[in-house]
Amino acid sequence: xxxxxxxxxxxxxxxxxxxIVILILAALLGYILIQGVPxxxxxxxxxxxxxxxAGGGIGIQLFNSLxxxxxxxxxxxxxxxxxxxxxxxxxxxxxxITGMVRMTIEILSxxxxxxxxxxxxxxxxxxxxxxxxILSGAIALTFFNLPLLTRSIEDALATVPDLQREAGSALxxxxxxxxxHIILPAALPSIVTGVVLSAGRVFGEAAALIYTAGQxxxxxxxxxxxxxxxxxxxxxxxxxxxxxxxxxxxxxEGIMPDAQEVSAGASAVLIIVVLIFNFxxxxxxxxxxxxxxxxx
Amino acid sequence: MTEKILTTENVRLYYGDNEALHGINxxxxxxxxxxxxxxxxxxxxxxxxALNRMxxxxxxxxxxxxxxxxxxxxxxxxxxxVALRKEIGMVFQQPNPFPFSIYDNVAFGLRISGEKNKSVxxxxxxxxxxxxxxxxxxxxxxxxxxxxLSGGQQQRVSIARALATAPEILLLDEPTAALDPVxxxxxxxxxxxxxxxxxxxxxxxxxxxASRLSDRTAFFMSGDLIEVDSTKQMFLNPTEQxxxxxxSGRFG
Ligand SMILES: Nc1ncnc2c1ncn2[C@@H]1O[C@H](COP(=O)(O)OP(=O)(O)OP(=O)(O)O)[C@@H](O)[C@H]1O
Ligand SMILES: [Mg+2]
Numbered sequence: 001x002x003x004x005x006x007x008x009x010x011x012x013x014x015x016x017x018x019x020i021v022i023l024i025l026a027a028l029l030g031y032i033l034i035q036g037v038p039x040x041x042x043x044x045x046x047x048x049x050x051x052x053x054a055g056g057g058i059g060i061q062l063f064n065s066l067x068x069x070x071x072x073x074x075x076x077x078x079x080x081x082x083x084x085x086x087x088x089x090x091x092x093x094x095x096x097i098t099g100m101v102r103m104t105i106e107i108l109s110x111x112x113x114x115x116x117x118x119x120x121x122x123x124x125x126x127x128x129x130x131x132x133x134i135l136s137g138a139i140a141l142t143f144f145n146l147p148l149l150t151r152s153i154e155d156a157l158a159t160v161p162d163l164q165r166e167a168g169s170a171l172x173x174x175x176x177x178x179x180x181h182i183i184l185p186a187a188l189p190s191i192v193t194g195v196v197l198s199a200g201r202v203f204g205e206a207a208a209l210i211y212t213a214g215q216x217x218x219x220x221x222x223x224x225x226x227x228x229x230x231x232x233x234x235x236x237x238x239x240x241x242x243x244x245x246x247x248x249x250x251x252x253e254g255i256m257p258d259a260q261e262v263s264a265g266a267s268a269v270l271i272i273v274v275l276i277f278n279f280x281x282x283x284x285x286x287x288x289x290x291x292x293x294x295x296x
Numbered sequence: 297m298t299e300k301i302l303t304t305e306n307v308r309l310y311y312g313d314n315e316a317l318h319g320i321n322x323x324x325x326x327x328x329x330x331x332x333x334x335x336x337x338x339x340x341x342x343x344x345x346a347l348n349r350m351x352x353x354x355x356x357x358x359x360x361x362x363x364x365x366x367x368x369x370x371x372x373x374x375x376x377x378v379a380l381r382k383e384i385g386m387v388f389q390q391p392n393p394f395p396f397s398i399y400d401n402v403a404f405g406l407r408i409s410g411e412k413n414k415s416v417x418x419x420x421x422x423x424x425x426x427x428x429x430x431x432x433x434x435x436x437x438x439x440x441x442x443x444x445l446s447g448g449q450q451q452r453v454s455i456a457r458a459l460a461t462a463p464e465i466l467l468l469d470e471p472t473a474a475l476d477p478v479x480x481x482x483x484x485x486x487x488x489x490x491x492x493x494x495x496x497x498x499x500x501x502x503x504x505x506a507s508r509l510s511d512r513t514a515f516f517m518s519g520d521l522i523e524v525d526s527t528k529q530m531f532l533n534p535t536e537q538x539x540x541x542x543x544s545g546r547f548g
Binding site for chain 2: 092161163164165166167169170171172173174175177181182185186292293
């Protein structure tokens, strides 16, 4: 067999593999969307769930998911940003501390999310007495999210060429100023991509939440924005079943007559939101890049 | 004899334990262009970067010697490196505009040092771009990304950026090495036009560039300064055999 034929065969095989991957993804998405989209309605998206009768919605779970995502990001982004900047801009790659930080992050990222959830349960829910709450859930999700987010921020910073750092100091900037005024702005489009993609991952996470944010979704009063009231949507000490947990729960113990439909609809919503995150990550990043490189 | 703006005495520089410069003595009059030539690895960049303390950014580099800029010790413990690098600007081999607009690039140094007045910024940006001979090519679209320019334009914008903070000395490390002949020519013209207002030290591998541009040429080899003289003298009648060999292209 000559090189040309070998090349042809290799190309063909690679195309086939790529095709299969796309096919699997398309089938999966298609199945979930075809099953679920017919059940979507404004009512379904906004009404509270009902445990025993048909016609319940996912309004509270959807809100819980988004709110929990927000709190998680508020907790994890500053830490991940700091860690990413430290690792890429300050840390001496040969030092023991850097090595340890990296190893910690790697181990953390390889922990199964169930374990993270259980840890969150034992430590925050029980030990620190935070109960099943948005806060406990957000902390668990922060553990879950931190390693990947840190890694993606670090990678974003690493793509900024060293020439830029030299140019900054040649203009008389301290290292910190170089990071703040040049490196971070330059890396912003990819940092945002990383954040939005990780948001998609966090949004769909269930296992880490079952024992931390809890499996119940008490009724919320959307007229009450005092975060200290128990029925306020903003209260972070209330239990908050999320969309992903809800899907898991309906499928394991749902007794409403339309459990099938609710589950399919909720799954479709989940997938759609995650897809929105993915697409907006791309869009945002190119938009920011344009904004950054020109001032109008 | 005129006052020297910059003197360097007995410069020894170590990368770890490895001595890369073995005692360089060189000083500079105000204004004019000094070219540093020599084979690859001879220590030209190393020497140049010692002048505005760029080595500070790296661990493991030890700089010894006496550096005086306008009577002040560059390596004195209380030297403000930020202020120093504003007075001794630098242009690199690779054009390296920041990923911002042309305007923001040139205004960058001024903004960092606290200049907010729009009309001052506008004026400085315009003069710097004119000095760098790139104004006519970019004036209609100052707000587009500097990255969208050609390499030659980017390099001239980088020069403008360095000029905007009004340095007294400009260090240039092979500023035209990455450019096509037309762009190099424009950058050379830029430097020619600046020679009466700035003290410039330029590293170059091009003998013809050194002879066209510089008033004075210094020849480096293996971490030593072999010879320094007026450019004319160096190219027509060098004292050292090594210089003669290098200039006539016998090695390096
Ligand atoms: N960061 C560094 N760490 C260790 N050694 C270095 C470093 N930079 C340069 N050197 C060494 O110092 C010597 C001088 O290098 P330098 O870059 O100053 O040469 P140069 O004259 O600028 O060469 P070129 O013309 O190729 O740019 C070389 O032997 C080089 O290997
Ligand atoms: Mg060099």
